[in-house]
Amino acid sequence: MGKVAYRCVECNEKASELHRDYSNGILKITICESCQKPVDKYIEYDPVIILIDALLCKTQAFRHILFNTSLDIHWKLCVFCLLCEAYLRWSSLHGSKQSSDPADIIRYTKEWEFYGMFGLAALELSAFCCGVLWFLWMVVGRLQGRTVELRLLLRALLLSCYGKVLFIPAVIWENDYSPLCLGFIKLFVLTSNSQAIRVILNSSRRLSLTAVCVGLLSETCMAQAVTRLPWSIQDMLTFD
Numbered sequence: 721m722g723k724v725a726y727r728c729v730e731c732n733e734k735a736s737e738l739h740r741d742y743s744n745g746i747l748k749i750t751i752c753e754s755c756q757k758p759v760d761k762y763i764e765y766d767p768v769i770i771l772i773d774a775l776l777c778k779t780q781a782f783r784h785i786l787f788n789t790s791l792d793i794h795w796k797l798c799v800f801c802l803l804c805e806a807y808l809r810w811s812s813l814h815g816s817k818q819s820s821d822p823a824d825i826i827r828y829t830k831e832w833e834f835y836g837m838f839g840l841a842a843l844e845l846s847a848f849c850c851g852v853l854w855f856l857w858m859v860v861g862r863l864q865g866r867t868v869e870l871r872l873l874l875r876a877l878l879l880s881c882y883g884k885v886l887f888i889p890a891v892i893w894e895n896d897y898s899p900l901c902l903g904f905i906k907l908f909v910l911t912s913n914s915q916a917i918r919v920i921l922n923s924s925r926r927l928s929l930t931a932v933c934v935g936l937l938s939e940t941c942m943a944q945a946v947t948r949l950p951w952s953i954q955d956m957l958t959f960d
């Protein structure tokens with residue numbers, strides 16, 4: 721599989737295998753030498769249980785996903801989440817002038833605004849990731865002298881943005897609580913991001929929260945820059 725080291729989901733200790741395959745068809749889960757618990761109990765679990773534990777931001781579930789699986793969907797997931805976010809922004813642009821005329825729907829699909837919103841969401845996500853990675857590289861890599869695997873961190877950040885998928889139901893089932901729902905979704909995504917950083921670096925909660933705040937600041941600056949610059953892309957897009 722090309723995987724060198726797994727991690728114990730309980731204590732983060734490195735392990736060479738998750739289970740041992742005895743030739744007579746018996747599989748035995750490896751026990752961690754450090755904490756004497758199964759290295760990865762999740763290999764026996766149903767994916768739904770793993771997803772629920774990940775939704776609850778359990779450290780063990782995050783370690784299982786980020787270290788012990790070769791889940792390689794982060795770029796696809798990132799594009800899908802950006803599409804969800806673009807749809808949310810685009811639909812809020814048109815929220816006041818909805819029409820049930822089919823011709824209008826067809827015209828809407830041709831609109832460049834949607835792609836523009838996708839571009840803006842991508843720009844803001846890039847700013848967020850760059851802010852987080854820069855901060856961690858400076859603090860953990862430079863000040864603490866530890867190796868920071870930026871590739872692993874980026875994968876963890878992108879995977880932990882999966883909560884943005886919830887933007888779609890929040891827009892579809894639009895109600896009076898929508899701004900509150902969107903706020904909760906954003907908070908959930910940031911909590912997941914923070915937990916992912918904490919798991920990858922095995923760091924304190926304070927460090928991962930600070931990194932997320934730096935990322936959020938960078939994202940906000942980018943959003944402000946895009947709306948305020950004289951050649952504002954957003955003005956060109958929302959030109960009526």
Ligand SMILES: [Zn+2]
Pocket residue numbers: 728729730731732733752753754755756757759
């Ligand atoms: Zn252990």
